[in-house]
Amino acid sequence: MPNAAGDRIQDNAGDIAERVRKVIETAGCSQREFARRIVMDPSKLSRSLTGTRRFTAAELARIADAGQVDAGWLLGSGTTGPAAEPELSSPSPRAGARVSAPPAAGRPLQIVRETVRLIAEHGFHAVRVADIAAACDTSTAAIHYHFPGRAELLEAAVRWCMDEDTASRAARIAEAGADEDAGAELSELLALQTPRTEQQRQQWLVWLDLWAEAARSTAIGQLHVEYYRQWRTTVADVIRRGIAQGVFREVDPEFSALRLTALVDGLASQVLASSAGAEDGTSPDDMYAALLAYVRTELLSTAEG
Structure with a gap:
């Protein structure tokens, strides 16, 4: 059964952590900078890499996006855990709505930047996930794939x-x-x-x-x-x-x-x-x-x- 975005992934042998280290090494940046790119608390990333905390499925999805690798590869399997970002039909933007292209850093940062803009304009409690999806020209499922709620x-x-x-x-x-x-x-x-x-x-x-x-x-x-x-x-x-x-x-x-x-x-x-x-x-x-x-x-x- 596929993992939900908020599920914590078992990594008893430390294989997932080792693959994440390879992604960070390939990215050619510090661990703290990589945490910034995936919008993750650096201390949580550190604890996950040392085995004292388990990655969530959503965090691994953002890591895969930033590292341009398959999320299944991070899990050691192409059939378990989070798969590629859902390719559901994108909602039609509202008339006059601003739609931004995904930045070079990937979908997660695009989602976050549009969330910041919408919160600034309307306040957090007035912003729906559907509004963020429309601003990113994607589906709500794709938003939840990277951020559970x-x-x-x-x-x-x-x-x-x-x-x-x-x-x-x-x-x-x-x-x-x-x-x-x-x-x-x-x-x-x-x-x-x-x-x-x-x-x-x-x-x-x-x-x-x-x-x-x-x-x-x-x-x-x-x-x-x-x-x-x-x-x-x-x-x-x-x-x-x-x-x-x-x-x-x-x-x-x-x-x-x-x-x-x-x-x-x-x-x-x-x-x-x-x-x-x-x-x-x-x-x-x-x-x-x-x-x-x-x-x-x-x-x-x-x-x-």
Whole structure:
């Protein structure tokens, strides 16, 4: 009997894990990067590869897609487990609906990106799997093949937003180098958190749904904790470096990062809630100016202020 997408697959001999390792090796990227490509928690991928956790059928489907291998090969059989993505007749797109072509990274990332867009436009609880299927020009069966249910889709959408944000921060830090003025680096990091571009707004709108779901879902709550831990650690490290450079005054880096994070979240929610073009609304420029004012009055040393 075929496995359902959410079923965990037995791998007593470790053969599946070994085949997945070969897929990652052939992909020529790190394990963490491969996890990003299949929209999977890197720690879950690691535990599955070491045998302390079993892969789900849906995870193996995404691995097969990313590695361009047959899912049956991952299982050691062409007749058991998940087969090729269901080739059911695609639903006809609604008039005026946007249909995107599958990206080079494969169907799973296309599904996730369209899920992010739809959540940003309508809110998670208003988005149906059928809407995502129509946006991807495929069937609901194909969506469920990669993501068993709506909860998994929200988790994947949040993780994708997290990964995009983390990648942007990492690129900014690498570009700056260790010798850059910490004040300028912090200003750049805050600019990345200001919802100006369409992608930044989409990510923030998904984040609003995350806040509500985090109080009800253990999986989403863990993502929430993980993201904020990473972000505050990044900010605290920049503040600590600024203190060493004499740019920032002697403050508690962790507590300052916590306060600054709360300010970012509150201002971003005001920007998103403001109507486009409303004179009395909070604009991205207002948000960024308020963040810089906080840095100037609370962090910069007297010599810099």
